Amino acid sequence: MNPQKNIYILAIESSCDDTSAAVLHNNKVLSNVVATQKIHEAYGGVVPELASRAHQQNIVPAVHQALAKANIDKKLVSAIAFTRGPGLLGSLLVGTSFAKSLSIGLEVPLIEVNHMQAHILSHFISDPEMKTPSFPFIALTISGGHTQIVLVRSYFDMEILGETLDDAVGEAYDKSAKILGLPYPGGPLVYKYAQLGNPKAFSFPKPKVKDFNFSFSGLKTSILYFVQRETKNNPEFVKENINDICASIQYTIVGILMDKLEKAVKKTAVNQVAIGGGVSANSAIRAALKERKKTLGWDTYIPKFEYCTDNAAMIGIVGYLKYLEGEFTDQGITAKARYKLTS
Incomplete structure (x- = not known):
């Protein structure tokens, strides 16, 4: 792969409920605009039809703002990169259609990007606050819809070692929050309350799943039964113990993730470990990874918060790398x- 100078990638991300546009100059981010949809809070989750409509409203302003913040003329754009999937089909269609039209209008190439691949390759964005892993490394991608352990041999040579068999880790957080009566989005609230609680106050079972795969549905069920049992004896139990409950839930989830990572590192003898995806913004997970750097000698790579959640900058870095490959x-x-x- 031969780096070229003055490649400008305009990237578009619309896989779920965030509309994002970014401009990269080679592997450096010039702008990264994210328009968040607040409408879903009233429904306790993302409503696909409402999400696609909001993307239609937000995508043109987001692209204009990204170009303005990058301070470049659209005529300088070398290619349009966009999220092809996975995600909500209606949301993806908005981004895909817009990217195709813009590619025709500007007469520049079109580059499709896998959303999960982008989470992994976000580590290759040029940023003084981030370290770049060398190959091979192990990536843990954790988000609302995905949980995977991936062996990354090169930019475009990846092997899934394990993935969730049911709920993703983000769903585990959100569904646990719902059981506790917390509003949507509940995952961040579980983390918030967990900071004030005792992580070993209550014990929840870890699922026994073979190899490097995950399962979180059983954990959700055990939390539900636990809450039902305790509130039967004390209706105020959740309110009185919310910090400890959240801390214990988070402790269990982080433990499940780290146990699988340790197993993967041991099996592959690859001790470079990177995380990505929206849930990688969770400080408890980041702290657990850093702790294993000290105790197990791992080389760990943690992206900046702005590159964890759905954003177009990560789509842009994949677009740049694919542009170099033609x-x-x-x-x-x-x-x-x-x-x-x-x-």
């Missing part, structure tokens, strides 16, 4: 709600 797509491309990381 890996472009044509106008016949369609969005894919289910889009495997590896074929």
